[in-house]
Amino acid sequence: xxxxxxxxxxxxxxxxxxxxxxxxxxxxxxxxxxxxxxxxxxxxxxxxxxxxxxxxxxxxxxxxxxxxxxxxxxxxxxxxxxxxxxxxxxxxxxxxxxxxxxxxxxxxxxxxxxxxxxxxxxxxxxxxxxxxxxxxxxxxxxxxxxxxxxxxxxxxxxxxxxxxxxxxxxxxxxxxxxxxxxxxxxxxxxxxxxxxxxxxxxxxxxxxxxxxxxxxxxxxxxxxxxxxxxxxxxxxxxxxxxxxxxxxxxxxxxxxxxxxxxxxxxxxxxxxxxxxxxxxxxxxxxxxxxxxxxxxxxxxxxxxxxxxxxxxxxxxxxxxxxxxxxxxxxxxxxxxxxxxxxxxxxxxxxxxxxxxxxxxxxxxxxxxxxxxxxxxxxxxxxxxxxxxxxxxxxxxxxxxxxxxxxxxxxxxxxxxxxxxxxxxxxxxxxxxxxxxxxxxxxxxxxxxx
Numbered sequence: 551x552x553x554x555x556x557x558x559x560x561x562x563x564x565x566x567x568x569x570x571x572x573x574x575x576x577x578x579x580x581x582x583x584x585x586x587x588x589x590x591x592x593x594x595x596x597x598x599x600x601x602x603x604x605x606x607x608x609x610x611x612x613x614x615x616x617x618x619x620x621x622x623x624x625x626x627x628x629x630x631x632x633x634x635x636x637x638x639x640x641x642x643x644x645x646x647x648x649x650x651x652x653x654x655x656x657x658x659x660x661x662x663x664x665x666x667x668x669x670x671x672x673x674x675x676x677x678x679x680x681x682x683x684x685x686x687x688x689x690x691x692x693x694x695x696x697x698x699x700x701x702x703x704x705x706x707x708x709x710x711x712x713x714x715x716x717x718x719x720x721x722x723x724x725x726x727x728x729x730x731x732x733x734x735x736x737x738x739x740x741x742x743x744x745x746x747x748x749x750x751x752x753x754x755x756x757x758x759x760x761x762x763x764x765x766x767x768x769x770x771x772x773x774x775x776x777x778x779x780x781x782x783x784x785x786x787x788x789x790x791x792x793x794x795x796x797x798x799x800x801x802x803x804x805x806x807x808x809x810x811x812x813x814x815x816x817x818x819x820x821x822x823x824x825x826x827x828x829x830x831x832x833x834x835x836x837x838x839x840x841x842x843x844x845x846x847x848x849x850x851x852x853x854x855x856x857x858x859x860x861x862x863x864x865x866x867x868x869x870x871x872x873x874x875x876x877x878x879x880x881x882x883x884x885x886x887x888x889x890x891x892x893x894x895x896x897x898x899x900x901x902x903x904x905x906x907x908x909x910x911x912x913x914x915x916x917x918x919x920x921x922x923x924x925x926x927x928x929x930x931x932x933x934x935x936x937x938x939x940x941x942x943x944x945x946x947x948x949x950x951x952x953x954x955x956x957x958x959x960x961x962x963x964x965x966x967x968x969x970x971x972x973x974x975x976x977x978x979x980x981x982x983x984x985x986x987x988x989x990x991x992x993x994x995x996x997x998x999x
Contacts, residue, residue, distance in 0.1 A: 556604050568671045574599045576667035581606050585647060592622035595647065609644040669741075676707050677742040681735045687756040688746065692726040702730065707744065715747035717780030720816060729814060731756055749779025754820075757811045758785070764799040771796075773825040776880040780818055782869075784836065784877045788825040797822050821877075829884070833857065836878035840867035843891055843943045853884040860946065864890045891941045912936035917964045924961075927953060939965040 559577075563570045581597035585608045589595070593610040600607075612625040614637050630637040637643060690702035690709060698713035700722045711722070711730060722728070730746035731753040747753060754775050764770040769791050777783040787796040800822045801808050812820060826832040830845050833855060840863045846856040859867045867888050868875050879886045889897075912935055914925040931950045933939050939961060947958035 556601065559601075562668065567675060568668060570601075572667060572671045573664065574601065576664045577606060579667070580662075580664055581608050581649070585649075589647065592620075594623050596644075606649065608647045608649050610647060612643050612645060614639055614641045614643060673741045677735060677737055679706075680732060680742065680744050683732050684734065685731060685752050685756075687729055687731055687753070687760070690728055690730055690746070692722045692724050692728065694724060695722065702728070702746065704744065704746075707742070709744040709746045711746050711748065715745070715749055715779075717748045717816065717818070718778075719780055720748065729753070729757070749777060751775040751777050751783070754783055754785065754811070754815070757814055758800065761807050761810045762800055762802070764789075764794060764796075769794055770799050774881050776877050777818075778873060778877065780816070782819045782821070782873055782877060783815075784821045784823055784881045786823045786825040786832075786836070786881055797824055823881070829855070829882070832882060833878070833884070833886070836881050837867055837874065837886075840874070841943075841945065842867075843941065843946065844894075848887070854887070855882075855884050856887045856889060858889050858891055858894045858941070861890045861892055864888065894941065912968060914939070917961070917968065920961065920964065924953070924957070927951065928961075936965045936968050940969055 559570055559573045562568065562573055577599050578597040582595050585595045585597070591610075594612070595608060596611055597606055597608045599605075612623055614627055614630045615624045616627060616639060618624045618626050625643055627637070627639055630641070630643055633643060688704045688709070690704045693701045693703050693708065695701070700711040700716070702709045702711055709730070709732070715733065716722075728748070730748050731750055732744060733747045733750055733752075734745045736743040736745065752775075754777060755772050758765045758772060760766070762770065765772060765787075769789065771788050771790060773786040773788055775783065775785045785800070787800055789796040789799070799807075808820060808822065812818060821838065823835045823838065826835065829847070833845055834842050837857065840859055842857060842859055842863075844858040846858070848854045848856045857867070866874070869877075875886050875888050914920065914928055914933070914936065917936060917939075927950055928939065933942065942962070944955065944958045944962065947953050947961060948955055953961075
């Protein structure tokens with residue numbers, strides 16, 4: 551019998567990964583519950599399991615007192631001394647209770663209590679295990695749907711994929727194998743509830759670590775990642791090794807690495823962006839593939855940027871339903887206001903009028919050192935005035951036939967110098983409002999002249 555009890559405890563402990571001490575306590579609690587039912591007494595009954603002998607003894611605990619007020623929990627010193635001469639006041643005495651008569655009641659109660667304790671222990675183990683895995687990737691099998699939630703099998707237990715954490719347009723059928731990331735674990739009365747996500751940016755980061763060795767070993771660092779699950783994501787990366795191109799490492803040969811991530815996310819578009827400490831360069835990268843004309847730091851304290859783009863790049867910069875600029879804003883942590891070149895031009899002219907500065911356009915001929923041929927080429931490109939010219943970038947100008955890099959830089963410098971010469975009030979107003987202008991975030995091209 552002793553061996554059978556000990557073996558049963560060991561077996562349960564091993565199968566359920568539960569500390570044997572927990573089962574010992576469950577046995578003791580079960581015997582106390584059975585004794586209370588059988589003896590129907592107000593005594594303070596307790597039980598003790600001896601793992602060496604495999605026996606459980608039940609006893610009533612009484613306090614040794616001078617005068618007895620409650621016979622169920624107290625014993626006089628005189629009576630205690632008849633049991634053992636060493637007892638003193640305030641000592642506790644254990645009075646054995648017969649366990650043979652507990653019989654079937656003890657067996658049934660013990661079984662119920664042990665099962666309950668084992669379930670509670672299992673829940674605590676699962677809660678502790680998965681609480682330490684928040685942000686980690688899990689492989690799951692779709693089991694069923696409950697309303698708009700999806701219940702997943704993640705091995706030792708089940709997890710819930712709420713509707714708010716699902717990717718748009720994804721369908722989940724029983725038996726489907728998916729990957730998700732643990733975002734939280736709730737302690738509920740029926741057991742721990744593990745909540746996973748398919749739309750959280752941390753899922754994207756974990757997938758990058760799996761598919762891209764340079765990210766896994768720390769050579770390439772993911773600075774930030776933002777997503778609109780199932781549609782589009784932007785990931786900013788930087789390299790700790792000058793010899794490693796972070797964007798190229800993430801894309802892989804012919805897109806092999808990034809395509810593996812895209813397949814797992816069922817076609818989600820992923821923009822990989824070169825991180826930069828320079829906010830202008832970082833903004834330009836974040837808004838790719840749109841071409842940027844100017845970037846204005848409108849309010850450094852509130853982190854507000856104003857980005858000017860050519861009219862034909864406006865829809866590309868904003869993106870479908872504002873998605874491109876919205877994700878770029880989240881990635882940078884700055885508010886981004888996109889404006890077309892014409893809108894910005896009208897805004898500047900309006901400010902000049904309010905400040906009492908002439909808003910009449912300066913002809914291209916007013917630029918010193920600019921010949922008729924160059925003026926003609928500019929007009930053919932739709933640039934009719936010095937103000938028009940000032941709103942262009944070096945890249946815009948080098949796209950005009952027979953205007954090279956140096957010529958473009960000289961033209962822009964001359965145009966802005968002329969405008970600055972008669973628009974000092976505007977500059978003062980911009981400084982007072984905290985607006986700092988940063989021009990030409992991307993200057994590239996070879997001189998063709």
